[in-house]
Amino acid sequence: MARSFNIAVFHGDGIGPEIMAPTCALLAQLAEASDSYDLRFQDAPAGAAHYAKTGDSLPEGSMNTARAADAILLSAMGLPSVRYPDGTEISPQIELRKALTLFAGVRPVTVRTDRHTPLKLPAGREIDFVLVRESTEGLFYTQGRGEVTQDEARETLLITREISEQLFRFAFDLARSRKAAGRGPGKVTCVDKANVFRAFAFFREIFDAEAARNPDLLADHAYVDATALWMVERPWDFDVMVTENMFGDILSDLGAGLMGGLGLAPSADIGANHAVFQPCHGSAPDIAGTGVANPFAMILSAAMMLDWLGLRHENAAMQRDGARLRAAVEDIIAQGTDVTPDLGGRARTDDAAQAVRDRLFAP
Ligand code: ATP
Numbered sequence: 001m002a003r004s005f006n007i008a009v010f011h012g013d014g015i016g017p018e019i020m021a022p023t024c025a026l027l028a029q030l031a032e033a034s035d036s037y038d039l040r041f042q043d044a045p046a047g048a049a050h051y052a053k054t055g056d057s058l059p060e061g062s063m064n065t066a067r068a069a070d071a072i073l074l075s076a077m078g079l080p081s082v083r084y085p086d087g088t089e090i091s092p093q094i095e096l097r098k099a100l101t102l103f104a105g106v107r108p109v110t111v112r113t114d115r116h117t118p119l120k121l122p123a124g125r126e127i128d129f130v131l132v133r134e135s136t137e138g139l140f141y142t143q144g145r146g147e148v149t150q151d152e153a154r155e156t157l158l159i160t161r162e163i164s165e166q167l168f169r170f171a172f173d174l175a176r177s178r179k180a181a182g183r184g185p186g187k188v189t190c191v192d193k194a195n196v197f198r199a200f201a202f203f204r205e206i207f208d209a210e211a212a213r214n215p216d217l218l219a220d221h222a223y224v225d226a227t228a229l230w231m232v233e234r235p236w237d238f239d240v241m242v243t244e245n246m247f248g249d250i251l252s253d254l255g256a257g258l259m260g261g262l263g264l265a266p267s268a269d270i271g272a273n274h275a276v277f278q279p280c281h282g283s284a285p286d287i288a289g290t291g292v293a294n295p296f297a298m299i300l301s302a303a304m305m306l307d308w309l310g311l312r313h314e315n316a317a318m319q320r321d322g323a324r325l326r327a328a329v330e331d332i333i334a335q336g337t338d339v340t341p342d343l344g345g346r347a348r349t350d351d352a353a354q355a356v357r358d359r360l361f362a363p
């Protein structure tokens with residue numbers, strides 16, 4: 001019998017609803033065609049427009065919907081014109097990350113053709129690695145609470161054993177599932193600055209202990225500065241990369257740059273019991289309402305959701321559909337015809353989504 005999964009949907013602001021609608025439609029069609037799973041979508045109102053209307057950017061009802069769901073889909077939230085009274089931007093996604101302890105930020109970097117990447121890919125090479133960024137502590141620990149006097153400023157770098165162990169376990173499990181899917185050699189690279197900071201030597205020690213528990217996988221280390229260089233010089237050598245919060249923040253933008261832009265970069269924020277899947281880009285208010293937003297980062301994030309749910313619930317059909325959805329988008333990107341203006345094409349959001357549908361369901 002088909003198992004049913006509840007998906008909380010944050011439609012968000014700006015282009016958010018424009019890329020979420022076709023994504024949910026594709027997911028619904030995949031589930032419809034499958035005997036093995038059903039998806040039930042539950043709207044979770046939140047974000048800047050909702051705040052402007054109600055004074056609440058993340059209503060308790062939406063938080064409860066998210067907490068109770070099997071997975072959470074989120075498009076972009078926030079608008080430059082709407083702010084909290086203290087002047088900061090509306091970002092319920094950060095509250096969600098904290099409230100649900102989503103400690104692992106997952107950013108796949110995939111480049112299969114020369115078309116959009118600023119790099120020159122040597123013949124026969126593809127880039128396909130995943131960056132796992134710790135998302136609750138590290139150099140962001142004192143975010144907004146640093147001590148600043150007239151003469152000096154201090155922030156704290158916090159690395160805990162508990163979160164690091166969970167983070168590394170997640171990274172090794174991910175490398176194992178990628179290896180099983182034929183996407184990598186099963187290697188995890190710990191990115192740190194252990195030569196300078198004791199906190200990172202501690203991070204590395206915890207990594208080494210986890211590596212010893214996973215003798216079927218490869219493990220190595222790299223300093224963050226060298227990693228930035230290698231991501232440009234030989235990015236095809238990476239499989240799973242795991243790092244601290246701030247380093248991950250910076251390297252993931254470098255990763256999006258390698259892919260050729262924000263419109264192609266998906267992400268997931270994953271904890272022990274919850275996960276949020278969302279594109280790396282923001283709400284793009286400059287193009288909202290014009291119908292040309294690129295839906296691919298959102299659709300690729302939905303594919304990651306199918307991967308994660310499928311793995312977690314041992315649902316092979318879901319994992320297969322995640323891979324099919326990703327392959328359809330990669331094929332369109334490689335062909336370069338049904339792509340939106342940000343990728344140099346003339347397709348509208350709905351045309352790009354239709355191209356995915358054609359590839360998935362062509363007779
Ligand atoms: P945030 O602070 O929320 O990250 P941001 O100000 O960094 O937002 P984005 O909203 O991501 O910026 O937009 C940056 C640029 O990229 C804008 O010009 C926007 O139009 C473009 N952009 C972002 N996402 C898409 C997309 N899906 N399709 C087309 N263009 C996009």
Ligand code: MG
Nearest residue numbers: 280281282283
């Ligand atoms: Mg941004």
